[in-house]
Amino acid sequence: MEKRQMYIADLNVVFGKESEPMIKRIDDIMLPAMTSRLYRQVGKDNRTRLFFHNVCINEVEKDEYVLQGLLIKDTVLSVQSVYDNATGLQMTNERIKSSPYSLFMIYLKNHRMVLVKNQSGSPDIRSFSATIKDVVKEYIRTQNDIKKAEGKGKEEFLPYPHINIAGIKSAQSVRTALADVEKIDKLIFKFFPLNDEWDYDSVFGGIEAQIRRRIQSNKGRMEFPSPQSVDGVADIIEETEGMVKTELKVQYKEDSDKAIGKQKGTIKDNELSEVLQVEVTGELSDAYEQINGYGHELNPLHIQSENNLINYEEFVKKRKK
Template structure:
């Protein structure tokens, strides 16, 4: 059995128009995880497996998590092999189904990801899959609501009756499309190390994203989000480019670390390495990982262990951790979700 796995730390940001993840969790998000949907591309197929909504006790509080696996079902093919000093043609295929474990904390939307094999599904695979599934569930929900409303409308006299006719456009407003961003959580040390490896920095780009239920930790990003809200966008991009020289390493490192502490900003660094080759760094380039020896088979125990590791990183000051702005409302929504689903 494989030993030594890496736990990756991410921030799962999901909006439905002006609504947030928990507002449509029961109707759209949970079914996307549990309804047995598949995403196909060629001989590859991605799907979620054994997903459950569970709770773990931390200091007397029952916190809810979504635990499960994303599986990539594929076929590994060969056309030849080398034996007895020569190449031999031999076409064969074998099914392969590598997997990754994901744990989504619903109270703070932190996402923990563990690849179980070298060719396991990536976070990019996870994002594409959950986005497609939520959109599929949304389309089906709108179609079902439309058919039900049409039956009632027709039963009550149709255009000659008194009821207002429901349209799919109206339902599309009622159930907005999902907008999902998944941001790697990084440490100051990881950013410093990457910046030190750059011979020159040509550009720093910050994509400021509206968070789920978190308060801003920096007045600069708070001001940006207020402007974004005024013009009706969920994210905006701000770019710093070199002029008459290069961007200073220390200054760029400081700005990047401030953006990292916000935990809702996508960072992109562009420049050159010591060999003058193009170098691009993102949150994923300096993401924080924690080594674990093994994976606990019982989901609740493994979830509790991973989240305790996350809280230790916050306690040690390695990451800032979430600052929930409306905790009472969040807890109320979570209580309703648990009543509906469990």
């Protein structure tokens, strides 16, 4: 068995001015977009493509549906030198095709997701976030162009999404990220539209329900200057449960490697997120059942709000018709 890195995150996708939750647009937007063969190009000369593969809705257990598939990074590696014990360092000019991938499972009951990297160069949560944004928006643009060419009115156009992914943090993962920090200058929380989780009793649930939704703002920001308690910061970040993005402005210890050339820095949301090590038997591309098994032991994957549950039960009923 080989160990792989597994990330847990909260995927928030809402559509249009009414912030329609992702689960209501699974069949006409999300699934068609992720199976459309659209891709995101990155890197010099756009030689690298990221795209979704084998995406489907799967019932992993009774009434437990996930949107699952692979995210592939299709690229060409440039090799300009190689070392051989007999001949020493040799110059070369080779190009090698490489397609590292990651497996993902999005639990539709609460929009929590896991992403497992197959190898060191496999796409991470940031790559997933950037790719799903580009692919879904391009799919919607293409479909709306078709509707426009057919003479259909704007009321029939597909709505554009707000997509945000925040990694799930533990108090320990935050403390690890702060190991080289001398002082926290500022703790920042960034708000975004949630997938009908505004009634969930998290540390920020009330802000989502009572402020952001009432004033109809898609973004929000809260700052705390010079927090003194590292343990308090770690605990409160853990309690956000992926419903906000977190950023820390810090000063590094003088003897820290991170302090070389700079004393101040920014620790971003993805650097605070917890990364688990999981063992996988066989090929990761076929390991959905194994990964789902690990999910049984992860509390963040089982959290759900009453309002979200109502929409999910409607979705399950439709699947069974």
